[in-house]
Amino acid sequence: MQIQIDHLMPIPLQDKFRQRPSDIWNQEITFKPGNFVKIKAPSGTGKTTLVHYLYHIRYDYTGKVQVNGKPWQAYSKNEIAAMRQQEVSIVFQDLRLFEQLSAQENIELKRVMLPNPYCTPERIQEMATRLNVTHVLQQSSKTLSYGERQRIAIIRALVQPFQWLLMDEPFSHLDQENAQRAAALIADECKARNAGFILTDLDNDQHFQYDVHYHL
Numbered sequence: 001m002q003i004q005i006d007h008l009m010p011i012p013l014q015d016k017f018r019q020r021p022s023d024i025w026n027q028e029i030t031f032k033p034g035n036f037v038k039i040k041a042p043s044g045t046g047k048t049t050l051v052h053y054l055y056h057i058r059y060d061y062t063g064k065v066q067v068n069g070k071p072w073q074a075y076s077k078n079e080i081a082a083m084r085q086q087e088v089s090i091v092f093q094d095l096r097l098f099e100q101l102s103a104q105e106n107i108e109l110k111r112v113m114l115p116n117p118y119c120t121p122e123r124i125q126e127m128a129t130r131l132n133v134t135h136v137l138q139q140s141s142k143t144l145s146y147g148e149r150q151r152i153a154i155i156r157a158l159v160q161p162f163q164w165l166l167m168d169e170p171f172s173h174l175d176q177e178n179a180q181r182a183a184a185l186i187a188d189e190c191k192a193r194n195a196g197f198i199l200t201d202l203d204n205d206q207h208f209q210y211d212v213h214y215h216l
């Protein structure tokens with residue numbers, strides 16, 4: 001799956017954003033398949049806005065987000081749903097777990113979305129062990145700490161196939177050791193699929209060996 005942006009600019013923010021340099025806004029970029037991409041920006045400069053444009057859940061922009069050479073708008077709802085099941089996955093900044101479900105049910109819901117699930121239940125246990133969250137799997141997600149929720153949201157994003165993983169400040173609630181464990185799991189899962197990721201964050205970090213850095 002190829003993702004390109006072409007002179008993308010958020011309509012509500014265009015006056016503000018046109019006045020400062022950006023590697024992303026109003027530029028033409030092709031994200032190279034398999035690359036580990038970091039997009040760094042201070043708070044309030046549009047990281048979440050960009051991730052929502054790339055996942056096509058927000059559309060108030062000028063310019064284009066092109067997927068396999070066509071703008072998102074050219075795809076039907078069914079085609080977009082299929083791409084979100086098989087080609088692009090996401091860790092939202094606000095995590096978006098279903099609060100009425102347990103941590104495990106949140107992950108399982110995503111796992112069984114495909115007739116032939118990408119991951120076995122045993123694989124989920126292995127991921128939970130790596131991220132130190134096996135003890136909360138049966139717990140209602142509304143009672144989880146933010147750091148636990150973040151790790152469950154990461155596992156949920158990893159149980160599906162994908163060529164691109166979008167992550168919006170994915171380690172914001174994790175201490176250094178847990179962030180490093182999560183990063184190692186994400187890197188392994190991306191490499192197993194020959195997939196790339198686009199990660200936004202506030203600061204420089206050494207969680208991954210990034211192929212490309214952009215300043216938003």
Ligand SMILES: Nc1ncnc2c1ncn2[C@@H]1O[C@H](COP(=O)(O)OP(=O)(O)OP(=O)(O)O)[C@@H](O)[C@H]1O
Pocket residue numbers: 012013041042043044045046047048049050093
């Ligand atoms: N629909 C909208 N209409 C107008 N302004 C908006 C809208 N959505 C977001 N903004 C503004 O756009 C800016 C960028 O918001 P966004 O959430 O993308 O930033 P961010 O870089 O992810 O911030 P943070 O690091 O604090 O999460 C903010 O100033 C926000 O108030």
